[in-house]
Amino acid sequence: MFSHVVIFWTDPAQPNAAAELLAGMDEYLRTIPGALHFHIGKMVPSHRPVVDQSYQVALNLVFPDKAAQDAYQVHPRHVEFVEKVFKKVCQKAVVYDFA
Numbered sequence: 001m002f003s004h005v006v007i008f009w010t011d012p013a014q015p016n017a018a019a020e021l022l023a024g025m026d027e028y029l030r031t032i033p034g035a036l037h038f039h040i041g042k043m044v045p046s047h048r049p050v051v052d053q054s055y056q057v058a059l060n061l062v063f064p065d066k067a068a069q070d071a072y073q074v075h076p077r078h079v080e081f082v083e084k085v086f087k088k089v090c091q092k093a094v095v096y097d098f099a
Helices: 017-029 066-074 076-089
Strands: 002-010 037-042 057-063 090-098
Touching: 002 017, 002 066, 017 037, 017 057, 017 076, 057 066, 066 076, 076 090
Parallel strands: none
Antiparallel strands: 002 057, 002 090, 037 057
């Protein structure tokens, strides 16, 4: 198994940025073949100080292996998402990949 977690910080000057990002993920990324698990969502507030609450949206994908994740990265719909959605509404993203 190969997990691909992306944490997104949206542009605070765009009040609908998180909603646009989630809609874009649903439109462009959900149907890309290869993922065993696809989960997107907004940050959930927590009283625990160890929980990072500085981001707005996260993406969690699980692939059978790194090769499937590599294919996902260059898929035309992923490239289109980055150009049409991510670059428009995000200031930063951090990726955590692990196997």
